[in-house]
Amino acid sequence: MTTLALYSNKGGVGKTAAAVNLSYLAAQAGSRTLICDLDPQSSATYYFRVKPKLKSGAKQFIKGGKQVDKSIKGTDYDNLDLLPADFSHRKLDVTFNELKRSKHRLTRILDPLKNKYDLIILDCPVTISILAENIFNAVDYTLVPLIPTTLSVRTHRQLLSFCKKNKYDVSNIYSFFSMVDKRKKMHRELMAAVLNEFKGILQSAIPYLSQIERMGIQREPVAAFLPKSVASKSYQNLWQNIRETILSKTTI
Amino acid sequence: MRPTLQFSFPDGYDEQQLMSDLADHYSTKKERFVSESMAIYDTFDWRLFNKSLVLYESGNKLVLRKLFESTIIHSAEITAPPVFIWDFPDSELKEQLAPIIKMRALLKLAEVYSRATPYRILNHNEKTVARLIYEEIRSSPDKHIPALATYLWLKPVKGYPRYSQNLSKRLKEAGFTASKKEDIYFEALRVADKKPGNYSTKLNIHLDPDMPSDEATKVILRFLLHVIRINEAHIEKDLDTEFVHDFRVAIRRTRSALGQIKNVFPAETTDRFRKGFAFVGKISNQLRDLDVYLLNEVNYKAMLPAVLRDNIDTLFDYLREKRSTAFQEVISGLDSRKYKRILQNWDVFLNEPRQASPTVANADLPIIDLARKRIYKKYRRTVKDGNLILKDTKDEMLHLLRIECKKLRYLLEFFSSLFPRKKVNVLIEQLKKLQDNLGDFNDFCVQEEYLLKIAEELPATDQQSKKTLVAIGSLIGTLDREKQAAKDAFAKTFTDYASPANKTSFRKLFTSK
């Protein structure tokens, strides 16, 4: 059993696109997979055509326990379930903060689900506060999409120093290049520099592709509606890469 | 999640009509059909069926499920059709099946072909909220022949219970029935002309207590002849070792019946057939001995210290060679005129009409009386012999007691239908424990002797065969210790067997008040 967060402290970098496609590919390969949409904007939930609402209600979700299971929906794909987002997620930070062991609330929520799945993938909203700490505490690994731009790299630096300061093991944080345009000189140069600066950068990158944008219209993972496309291939490579370099350390 | 439901179609209702009826209420999406073949396997004596298990091969997978259930217990990938359990890939499937199948070969009993068309039921977001699968099962991949069965499967999607509840309700209203006690297994086997459970090593004999003894004895013997014939027909194919084994057991039981159910046939007849069956039994003696050693190969290896383990291979190669000669001898034995004549005469004798007034002493006696007399006498004999052994344990006496116990066991089995089943079974269980102990002792003795004999036979000129001799020596050492252990366990086992309570049970059941 492994938990993996698609996380970034920057918006619009391709977290959701990656979370949706990677969970689909894992499920197709036979792993019982759950994707948890923690973002009140509920994009992942939307992609799977599910209503963004927790059946158990927000209160039960915060409490954790058996009730959470009742909110889980089967997706259109074998082995893949979804824990939908809820509008109340916008207040997760505040709510967690008011509770005891406020940095371990998410761990408590996910724990009862762990024996039912081989892999749990979290699609996270942009955050660097108490919710972020909940995520780092709850998951085995964090995966950060990195757009090769100066600002993106700067944000990543901030993230790493935040983690070091708060004693989170940065060796469990991996990143991959997202929305890469190889024709842009700046992208190429930045990627080379980043590879020098940071550890844990995965080999496979996700290029900038309009096929991926089409997911919003199709409401399906691109790996499902265009299985042979370049987009699909690049997520497959990424997934393969994650399995070899990260998940080979645990069993999935 | 709620389990998958299986429905049977109402008469005259087909896939098209169903889908057009559903279209009034749901939007659906048809997907590409999936074709699969399913080959069903079991042993000749239905070991899996007797445990309500279904083993089938589909694609490159071997799958185990319970009869009447579709949930898969275990599955494993295979590269060749399954035959023996030791050829299975290491898996949970193997672990579960090994103690059931043991040394028996798996036979392909039937093959059926499924063609399944999935339909998605969609909500207003075109999200799948339930699945229907229309499945046709045929005895050939040709989709134009009529289906053996058509099923509709309803698979709920987690988190959308209401859709499947409504669908299920609608289907039932349309005349669909949830098929419960039905399994394609039976239909597939019926078409292949196979009858599950139609062969068993158990004696399935029903006697009427008032039957004259000669008639009743013939009922027993006819049953045994049937078993002999069934197994004889399969020996030639050499599928596994147990056809010969079951064949031999039926012959031994026949000989025992001829000897133990006394004075029911004319003495001359009994003598003639006893001699005949003594000959018939001998035909396969050597083959069976060798089979036993070869089946025990793993156990023998385990008895050896690691340094000697590989050196025993020479012995088993030698035994395997001997086995193929012994097997050919059995084949020609079964093909011999003498064998055929004995069995032919036996068949004629068993099916002859009964003589009006037989002159033999016990022929007219109601079988229940003879059964009681013989069983009780034999029981007393085993107790007497055992008591002598308790005073002074001699190897030959243990052997004799083993033979007496076997005779008693056969008598109890021949006549079990005449007595309350449960009570007889308790006695048999008790007797079995003693037999196991005596059987172990005998096996170790025989093996020890056999290995000594083989050691003399083995050409021992090179280094390798000298090492083999050392390994055999080590085996004999272990066997000797095991033998002693069995001997030591005798006193306790026998005392249980000859306990006052057990004695009373025998007296109550088998002496007329």
Ligand SMILES: Nc1ncnc2c1ncn2[C@@H]1O[C@H](COP(=O)(O)OP(=O)(O)OP(=O)(O)O)[C@@H](O)[C@H]1O
């Ligand atoms: N590799 C790509 N090529 C082209 N477009 C992409 C790519 N990845 C994502 N997009 C598009 O960019 C937008 C943002 O992507 P996505 O929602 O995956 O990012 P995010 O990090 O989850 O954003 P947010 O922070 O809002 O949750 C979406 O419209 C998506 O379709």
Ligand SMILES: [Mg+2]
């Ligand atoms: Mg997102």
